[in-house]
Amino acid sequence: MIGILAIQGGYAEHEAVLAGLGLPFKEVRSLADTEGLTGLIIPGGESTVMDQFMQKYELKEWLLERAHDSSFVMFGTCAGLILLARYGLLDVEVERNAYGRQLDSFVAEVEVQGLGKVRGHFIRAPKIVRVGQGVEVLGEHQGVPVVVKQGAVWGISFHPELASDSTLHAAIFSC
Amino acid sequence: MNTTGRSLAQMLKGGVIMDVTTAEQAKIAEAAGACSVMALERVPSDIRRDGGVARMSDPLMILEILAAVTIPVMAKVRIGHFVEAQILEALEIDFIDESEVLTPADPFKHVEKTGFKAPFVCGARDLGEALRRIHEGASMIRTKGEAGTGNIVEAVRHVKTMNEGILALKDLNKEEMEFLAQEYRVPVELLEETRRLGRLPVVNFAAGGIATPADAALCMQLGCDGVFVGSGIFKSSDPAKMAHAIVQAVIHFKDPLKLAELSAGLGDAMAGLEIGTLGTRMQERGL
Numbered sequence: 001m002i003g004i005l006a007i008q009g010g011y012a013e014h015e016a017v018l019a020g021l022g023l024p025f026k027e028v029r030s031l032a033d034t035e036g037l038t039g040l041i042i043p044g045g046e047s048t049v050m051d052q053f054m055q056k057y058e059l060k061e062w063l064l065e066r067a068h069d070s071s072f073v074m075f076g077t078c079a080g081l082i083l084l085a086r087y088g089l090l091d092v093e094v095e096r097n098a099y100g101r102q103l104d105s106f107v108a109e110v111e112v113q114g115l116g117k118v119r120g121h122f123i124r125a126p127k128i129v130r131v132g133q134g135v136e137v138l139g140e141h142q143g144v145p146v147v148v149k150q151g152a153v154w155g156i157s158f159h160p161e162l163a164s165d166s167t168l169h170a171a172i173f174s175c
Numbered sequence: 176m177n178t179t180g181r182s183l184a185q186m187l188k189g190g191v192i193m194d195v196t197t198a199e200q201a202k203i204a205e206a207a208g209a210c211s212v213m214a215l216e217r218v219p220s221d222i223r224r225d226g227g228v229a230r231m232s233d234p235l236m237i238l239e240i241l242a243a244v245t246i247p248v249m250a251k252v253r254i255g256h257f258v259e260a261q262i263l264e265a266l267e268i269d270f271i272d273e274s275e276v277l278t279p280a281d282p283f284k285h286v287e288k289t290g291f292k293a294p295f296v297c298g299a300r301d302l303g304e305a306l307r308r309i310h311e312g313a314s315m316i317r318t319k320g321e322a323g324t325g326n327i328v329e330a331v332r333h334v335k336t337m338n339e340g341i342l343a344l345k346d347l348n349k350e351e352m353e354f355l356a357q358e359y360r361v362p363v364e365l366l367e368e369t370r371r372l373g374r375l376p377v378v379n380f381a382a383g384g385i386a387t388p389a390d391a392a393l394c395m396q397l398g399c400d401g402v403f404v405g406s407g408i409f410k411s412s413d414p415a416k417m418a419h420a421i422v423q424a425v426i427h428f429k430d431p432l433k434l435a436e437l438s439a440g441l442g443d444a445m446a447g448l449e450i451g452t453l454g455t456r457m458q459e460r461g462l
Binding site for chain 1: 178179182183185186187189190194205208209211212244246247249264268269270292293294391415422423425426
């Protein structure tokens with residue numbers, strides 16, 4: 001069962017992608033929702049909002065404990081990537097809104113290693129400015145890493161779920 | 176179509192957008208969990224009280240708020256005032272609200288929004304108004320409600336009227352759809368898309384009269400994607416506490432126990448107004 005953090009943001013779009021792949025999922029708003037999960041998607045939205053309530057509802061602590069389980073999958077898109085980096089679950093440094101304000105948002109295709117082209121929306125996107133040693137860079141946009149993976153933890157700067165592109169979800173969760 | 180604008184609206188879902196009049200208020204809103212702030216000189220209840228012509232805010236104040244927070248910032252322009260919109264776009268605002276809360280500038284037309292890179296949100300009372308605004312290029316819709324009253328009844332009227340309008344599309348044949356498209360003054364394809372989706376093709380927030388956590392959760396249970404709170408935060412007796420409670424009421428909108436906990440001990444909500452006593456009904460501006 002895949003959990004989708006449903007504090008705020010574009011969680012319904014991830015649900016639509018998982019439903020399209022026939023994968024079971026449930027919304028996570030409190031610790032009571034975390035039982036039996038094999039992975040967690042942290043969607044796009046405002047990282048300040050998600051961070052605040054993940055801490056308040058003890059979901060951050062729960063997630064940090066899950067990091068000891070190497071089979072527990074984490075997938076963060078945009079704001080989700082920011083949180084994975086901030087919580088030390090993904091060894092990258094991320095700069096918020098580094099691509100600019102909303103006027104600089106864009107749609108692009110990203111070549112992802114082994115998966116081909118993935119279409120995504122970059123919405124006030126965070127920029128990965130440093131990648132740690134154990135982190136694989138699987139996709140870049142104009143020379144900047146935008147798809148990274150460390151063990152079972154995946155982070156991407158953009159939103160394939162807004163372009164209804166299920167390539168990454170299928171690769172991450174269908175194994 | 177403003178694809179990235181629609182996407183930003185999707186990222187605001189499940190969140191609360193709060194009216195703020197100073198950088199300090201913007202910081203309080205952000206710390207309380209707002210997903211975005213609306214920068215304006217006076218909250219709607221003050222505009223209502225003061226009377227006179229309400230216009231776009233001073234760019235200086237908007238720039239201060241843009242610099243004070245990391246969340247997206249919105250600001251209002253008068254209905255049809257495309258130059259105010261050009262100015263806000265030049266300030267690199269994240270979202271423009273073409274709002275009936277300000278005094279309308281054009282008695283005939285709304286801003287032709289497709290010509291802008293900055294996305295727009297517009298108010299609507301029913302499906303026809305919503306689709307006209309979307310056809311003009313709005314990336315997000317909100318109910319008009321009746322701003323500055325702290326009275327939820329008009330927002331509920333608008334959400335329900337819109338929901339009924341969408342539901343009614345189900346039973347229409349081709350001819351009736353074409354007739355309705357003409358009545359709404361929108362392309363029939365937009366009506367067909369709405370019918371297929373069973374909802375508006377863009378994000379739809381509640382606005383106009385939300386004053387308590389229960390009001391916010393009511394709008395969410397009626398199917399809204401998120402809420403705007405205008406005067407309801409900074410006209411309450413403890414703004415930070417009220418803001419924090421409304422944000423959590425939107426997260427836990429289906430959980431009555433949580434809502435009971437969140438509603439307790441908040442102090443006074445803003446004073447409300449009966450709709451029948453109003454001199455100006457802002458919702459009747461710009462149809």
